[in-house]
Amino acid sequence: MSQQREAVFPTRMTLNLMRTKLRGASTGHTLLKRKSEALTKRFRDIVRKIDDAKMKMGGVMQAAAFSLAEVSYATGGNIGIEVQELAKQPRYTVAARQENVSGVILPSFEAIVNKEVDDFKLTGLGRGGQQVNKAKYIYGQAVDALVELASQQTAFVLLDEVIKVTNRRVNAIEHVIIPRTENTIAYILSELDELEREEFFRLKKVQRNKQRDAEKLQIAEKAEKERLAAQESDAVQSVEAESTTENGAKNDDMNAFDDDADVVF
Known part of the structure; x- marks a missing residue:
């Protein structure tokens, strides 16, 4: 348990911090889960597009190879040198764009054809012109397929890494x-x-001690009152005894005086 929780001091403030952290972690988990699901959905779409592009690429490249063979046969040799000499400006350019998918920037490539540039319009004018135009068209399709496949492959690699991290x-x-935060909250x-039980026990003990002291004080006060009452009673009895003694002495004196008077007369 101690290894699966954070080393914190159990206080109310720490409890509030841990609860805030737990709410943040739950919210983050939900958002990341949704992000992972969105990226996975896009990843599957990209996989399907890559599969289609590869199947298309196989047919296009095969057709391009046959068309190049037809050009070589129709022109009677290799026209690569002539093509290189005639190429002055690019007819195909690749533009890069960016696409935001759930916070992930994915690059996207697009083949752009400049129709104003046509350096090969006179190529094969003597013979094989039809085969040259056919090869140019097929290789244009091959370039489009290659750019599309490169775009999807790049997005595939990036998404694969991002999905793993997510x-x-x-x-x-x-x-x-x-779980670690929940264990910490349970520990706190x-x-x-x-601590509350200890505080309650301490307060009960203090209350019992006060009650015991109050009872002792009442007993002491009662004993003091009884002692004072006993002293008062003793004092009254002693005064009454003295008064009785004095009265007896006076009566004796009076009796003696009466006896003396009888003797004189």
Whole structure:
């Protein structure tokens, strides 16, 4: 348990921080999960497009190879040197664009044809012109297919890496961060409950001690009152005894005086 939680001091402030962290982790997990699902959907679309592009590429490249063979046969030799000498400006250019997919920037390539440039319009004018135009058209299709395949392959590689990273983050949040934070919250709550029980026990003990002291004080006050009452009672009895003694002495004196008077007369 101690190894699966964070080393924190159990306080109310720490509990609030951990709860905030848990809410943030849950929100992040949800967002990353949605991002992973969106990227996976796009990844599957790209895989399907790559499969279609490769199948198309096989047919196009085969047709291009046959058309080049036809050109070589029709012109009676290799026209590569002539083509290189005539090529002055690019007819095909590749433009790069960017596409944002769930926060991931994917490059996209597009083949742009400049129809104003045609350096090979007189190529094969003597013979084989039809085969040259056919080869030019087929190789144009091959360039388009290659650019499309390169665009999808680049997006495939980038998305594959991003999906792996995103899934690792999702798994880390789901299986490490959230359980660790929940264990930390449970630990803090248990410690706070223990502290509350200790505080309650301490207060009860203080209350019992105060009640015991109050009872002792009442007993002492009662004993003091009884002692004072006993002293008062003793004092009253002693005063009454003295008064009785004095009265007896006076009566004796009076009796003696009466006896003396009888003797004189």
